[in-house]
Amino acid sequence: xxxxxxxxxxxxxxxxxxxxxxxxxxxxxxxxxxxxxxxxxxxxxxxxxxxxxxxxxxxxxxxxxxxxxxxxxxxxxxxxxxxxxxxxxxxxxxxxxxxxxxxxxxxxxxxxxxxxxxxxxxxxxxxxxxxxxxxxxxxxxxxxxxxxxxxxxxxxxxxxxxxxxxxxxxxxxxxxxxxxxxxxxxxxxxxxxxxxxxxxxxxxxxxxxxxxxxxxxxxxxxxxxxxxxxxxxxxxxxxxxxxxxxxxxxxxxxxxxxxxxxxxxxxxxxxxxxxxxxxxxxxxxxxxxxxxxxxxxxxxxxxxxxxxxxxxxxxxxxxxxxxxxxxxxxxxxxxxxxxxxxxxxxxxxxxxxxxxxxxxxxxxxxxxxx
Amino acid sequence: xxxxxxxxxxxxxxxxxxxxxxxxxxxxxxxxxxxxxxxxxxxxxxxxxxxxxxxxxxxxxxxxxxxxxxxxxxxxxxxxxxxxxxxxxxxxxxxxxxxxxxxxxxxxxxxxxxxxxxxxxxxxxxxxxxxxxxxxxxxxxxxxxxxxxxxxxxxxxxxxxxxxxxxxxxxxxxxxxxxxxxxxxxxxxxxxxxxxxxxxxxxxxxxxxxxxxxxxxxxxxxxxxxxxxxxxxxxxxxxxxxxxxxxxxxxxxxxxxxxxxxxxxxx
Amino acid sequence: xxxxxxxxxxxxxxxxxxxxxxxxxxxxxxxxxxxxxxxxxxxxxxxxxxxxxxxxxxxxxxxxxxxxxxxxxxxxxxxxxxxxxxxxxxxxxxxxxxxxxxxxxxxxxxxxxxxxxxxxxxxxxxxxxxxxxxxxxxxxxxxxxxxxxxxxxxxxxxxxxxxxxxxxxxxxxxxxxxxxxxxxxxxxxxxxxxxxxxxxxxxxxxxxxxxxxxxxxxxxxxxxxxxxxxxxxxxxxxxxxxxxxxxxxxxxxxxxxxxxxxxxxxxxxxxxxxxxxxxxxxxxxxxxxxxxxxx
Numbered sequence: 001x002x003x004x005x006x007x008x009x010x011x012x013x014x015x016x017x018x019x020x021x022x023x024x025x026x027x028x029x030x031x032x033x034x035x036x037x038x039x040x041x042x043x044x045x046x047x048x049x050x051x052x053x054x055x056x057x058x059x060x061x062x063x064x065x066x067x068x069x070x071x072x073x074x075x076x077x078x079x080x081x082x083x084x085x086x087x088x089x090x091x092x093x094x095x096x097x098x099x100x101x102x103x104x105x106x107x108x109x110x111x112x113x114x115x116x117x118x119x120x121x122x123x124x125x126x127x128x129x130x131x132x133x134x135x136x137x138x139x140x141x142x143x144x145x146x147x148x149x150x151x152x153x154x155x156x157x158x159x160x161x162x163x164x165x166x167x168x169x170x171x172x173x174x175x176x177x178x179x180x181x182x183x184x185x186x187x188x189x190x191x192x193x194x195x196x197x198x199x200x201x202x203x204x205x206x207x208x209x210x211x212x213x214x215x216x217x218x219x220x221x222x223x224x225x226x227x228x229x230x231x232x233x234x235x236x237x238x239x240x241x242x243x244x245x246x247x248x249x250x251x252x253x254x255x256x257x258x259x260x261x262x263x264x265x266x267x268x269x270x271x272x273x274x275x276x277x278x279x280x281x282x283x284x285x286x287x288x289x290x291x292x293x294x295x296x297x298x299x300x301x302x303x304x305x306x307x308x309x310x311x312x313x314x315x316x317x318x319x320x321x322x323x324x325x326x327x328x329x330x331x332x333x334x335x336x337x338x339x340x341x342x343x344x345x346x347x348x349x350x351x352x353x354x355x356x357x358x359x360x361x362x363x364x365x366x367x368x369x370x
Numbered sequence: 371x372x373x374x375x376x377x378x379x380x381x382x383x384x385x386x387x388x389x390x391x392x393x394x395x396x397x398x399x400x401x402x403x404x405x406x407x408x409x410x411x412x413x414x415x416x417x418x419x420x421x422x423x424x425x426x427x428x429x430x431x432x433x434x435x436x437x438x439x440x441x442x443x444x445x446x447x448x449x450x451x452x453x454x455x456x457x458x459x460x461x462x463x464x465x466x467x468x469x470x471x472x473x474x475x476x477x478x479x480x481x482x483x484x485x486x487x488x489x490x491x492x493x494x495x496x497x498x499x500x501x502x503x504x505x506x507x508x509x510x511x512x513x514x515x516x517x518x519x520x521x522x523x524x525x526x527x528x529x530x531x532x533x534x535x536x537x538x539x540x541x542x543x544x545x546x547x548x549x550x551x552x553x554x555x556x557x558x559x560x561x562x563x564x565x566x567x568x569x570x571x572x573x574x575x576x577x578x579x580x581x582x583x584x585x586x587x588x589x590x591x592x593x594x595x596x597x598x599x600x601x602x603x604x605x606x607x608x609x610x611x612x613x614x615x616x617x618x619x620x621x622x623x624x625x626x627x628x629x630x631x632x633x634x635x636x637x
Numbered sequence: 638x639x640x641x642x643x644x645x646x647x648x649x650x651x652x653x654x655x656x657x658x659x660x661x662x663x664x665x666x667x668x669x670x671x672x673x674x675x676x677x678x679x680x681x682x683x684x685x686x687x688x689x690x691x692x693x694x695x696x697x698x699x700x701x702x703x704x705x706x707x708x709x710x711x712x713x714x715x716x717x718x719x720x721x722x723x724x725x726x727x728x729x730x731x732x733x734x735x736x737x738x739x740x741x742x743x744x745x746x747x748x749x750x751x752x753x754x755x756x757x758x759x760x761x762x763x764x765x766x767x768x769x770x771x772x773x774x775x776x777x778x779x780x781x782x783x784x785x786x787x788x789x790x791x792x793x794x795x796x797x798x799x800x801x802x803x804x805x806x807x808x809x810x811x812x813x814x815x816x817x818x819x820x821x822x823x824x825x826x827x828x829x830x831x832x833x834x835x836x837x838x839x840x841x842x843x844x845x846x847x848x849x850x851x852x853x854x855x856x857x858x859x860x861x862x863x864x865x866x867x868x869x870x871x872x873x874x875x876x877x878x879x880x881x882x883x884x885x886x887x888x889x890x891x892x893x894x895x896x897x898x899x900x901x902x903x904x905x906x907x908x909x910x911x912x913x914x915x916x917x918x919x920x921x922x923x924x925x926x927x928x929x930x931x932x
Contacts, residue, residue: 391809
């Protein structure tokens with residue numbers, strides 16, 4: 001029995017359909033990320049769960065009870081906003097204490113709990129500082145402690161790390177996950193950063209244009225994307241349009257070259273498909289002649305240094321793809337080298353190609369510095 | 371705090387109250403202006419006719435308008451180069467000048483006129499007894515804070531250093547730079563300050579009254595004291611002038627950010 | 638500075654900088670001549686006697702009737718209109734800005750407030766005479782339609798209360814214009830976070846909203862106070878100088894023959910200056926505090 005359920009949520013703003021029928025279930029203690037580009041509806045969905053907006057249709061159920069018409073102050077959820085949510089006229093301690101103060105209770109008990117929480121987030125010494133005296137990362141920690149202080153049934157986070165520096169983001173996301181596991185609190189997390197979502201979630205729901213494209217574990221999302229959008233959005237993926245030649249052997253034809261893709265077996269001859277190949281599964285070697293079976297031949301036209309791995313773009317003839325190779329090996333294949341790219345018959349996934357244009361992922365704006 | 375799609379009822383009530391308080395006196399004035407002196411009842415335009423045919427009216431409103439123009443010109447000539455210089459070369463002076471702009475809060479017109487009348491008592495007649503001298507001198511000071519905030523905002527919005535250096539590197543003299551490069555770029559700010567100065571001078575009563583010059587507001591008060599119903603027509607006209615100045619300000623400040631919202635009318 | 642490179646003809650940096658200072662001289666000379674020296678004249682003259690020499694008698698006279706009464710009335714009127722104008726202005730500004738109110742209402746409010754805040758002095762006085770005077774439109778309607786005779790009940794527009802009613806006409810919009818940016822600064826996230834943590838609207842305003850707004854509100858009220866305290870034309874147009882307000886008393890010296898000692902008029906003005914200076918000293922640190930929290 002799901003603890004938190006979003007049932008058939010619809011929300012439109014004028015002509016724009018922000019949410020077009022969204023269904024999500026979370027078990028108690030589960031960490032689920034809503035992942036997607038700007039405008040996909042993830043924040044809209046979160047705000048509906050929090051109660052800051054009302055759906056045009058659909059409902060929100062927590063622990064079996066419908067809270068769709070409950071005011072946000074009565075939903076017993078804790079929310080961490082993207083930025084600027086700490087009350088400027090209160091110290092960190094007072095901010096964290098706020099939810100408890102509103103509920104009454106003994107001052108001694110409140111202070112004890114606040115002290116515990118500040119220790120939990122590693123700011124036990126900074127309780128007397130005001131928000132404008134805290135760094136961005138510290139502010140978000142305090143915001144987290146404040147949300148947790150009221151022992152909410154559900155924890156909601158709206159891109160809490162987007163406004164922070166890269167290093168702080170990495171640190172903080174680990175901490176959020178650690179605390180969440182320690183407290184066992186049901187968590188709904190919104191982000192546009194797929195690496196973030198994949199690294200800390202139990203499950204990920206990819207959203208696009210107000211709908212959920214696919215929901216599953218991070219591993220599933222990465223290795224078995226169900227739609228072209230998910231394939232493009234999660235990690236980097238080579239997408240090769242092809243037509244099935246022989247269903248028995250799994251042969252497909254891509255730009256005049258015949259490739260063997262195991263996943264193409266059981267397909268009809270003539271089916272149009274999208275072959276998905278992860279860059280790290282592409283094998284490269286200097287070309288001599290035409291290359292062997294399941295290969296595309298081309299020239300290295302760019303190298304992008306990514307640390308342990310270097311990304312090579314291979315173009316030529318039928319080839320237009322990306323390969324990730326260990327940096328040491330990349331040094332032996334400088335720009336201009338003719339290479340043979342071998343595609344794994346087993347590792348490639350297959351998706352049906354429809355007449356719809358393939359979704360292009362818009363350039364995500366850099367870390368939102370305000 | 372429930373998500374709200376429509377206006378809160380309390381908000382509606384407050385806005386209604388505010389609107390009523392604003393409009394009722396204006397409506398009453400309009401009704402008054404249409405009453406005839408003989409019967410005390412509606413409806414005639416004779417009050418407006420009287421105004422239009424009144425020589426003193428035209429004389430004083432022309433005087434006030436010309437005084438406003440003189441104030442604006444002197445203000446611009448005095449303040450624009452100063453603020454330009456401060457932004458370009460002596461930024462340390464800027465907070466000093468900004469502080470000076472707060473002085474009129476502490477030295478309001480009623481206090482200022484007391485000082486001016488005494489200090490300049492012995493000064494030559496062409497200054498002390500003429501509105502073009504004494505009054506305008508005071509009005510420039512009155513307009514100063516509004517001029518400063520407008521012009522300062524204007525200068526802050528443009529990159530003074532880059533424009534000046536670009537102009538000079540192309541061979542222009544200081545004067546050419548000022549007139550051909552800087553001034554056109556702060557035109558909006560200068561206009562905004564000018565509209566405020568216009569409203570100030572057209573409405574200034576205190577100094578004119580104590581120094582005994584016959585400007586338009588003085589004429590207004592004279593009519594107030596001596597006529598029935600007719601002052602209403604003048605009041606609406608005066609209100610119309612304020613409106614026009616504000617609309618000019620809005621028109622000029624379209625698309626701009628910070629707009630000086632301070633008070634210009636004589637209180 | 639990069640501009641140094643453009644004037645190699647000037648030998649030393651110090652010489653060039655002093656040239657710039659010289660350029661600001663006309664401005665400072667002007668403020669000296671027409672602001673500081675006259676203001677100084679007032680402050681110094683207040684201590685002069687009628688026949689040469691220095692004296693405190695002018696100052697001492699300020700504390701006697703009827704002058705101390707004028708100060709008390711002026712302060713009272715200013716305080717009342719500042720507080721009422723402040724509270725009501727805050728409510729109206731908030732009503733226009735808060736969630737749920739259409740955006741265009743705010744623009745209209747700003748425009749009308751700009752006009753109303755500048756509509757003061759003589760014309761405003763007459764507008765209210767036309768409204769609440771003895772034969773004013775509203776007075777007549779109340780008398781004839783609702784059988785409420787204001788003037789029979791002791792109300793008069795031409796006394797202290799009347800002045801307060803009229804002053805509020807320009808105090809309200811001034812408050813609206815000044816406090817609106819501060820209300821804008823109330824981040825939506827605070828309201829939502831407070832609600833999310835279980836606070837009622839009342840609790841939000843009590844613990845977060847009003848405390849954050851308070852420096853701005855106090856600063857605005859001080860501005861309103863100074864505005865009313867210094868007002869002359871409106872009260873003059875309304876009462877021709879009958880109500881005991883300090884600016885009117887000062888004016889009486891110049892327009893009538895009520896006072897015969899110029900130095901006493903200066904003492905009155907000095908008294909005004911002191912009151913306003915105290916207000917300014919409270920205002921400046923308040924503004925700084927408000928700016929700090931607006932980040």
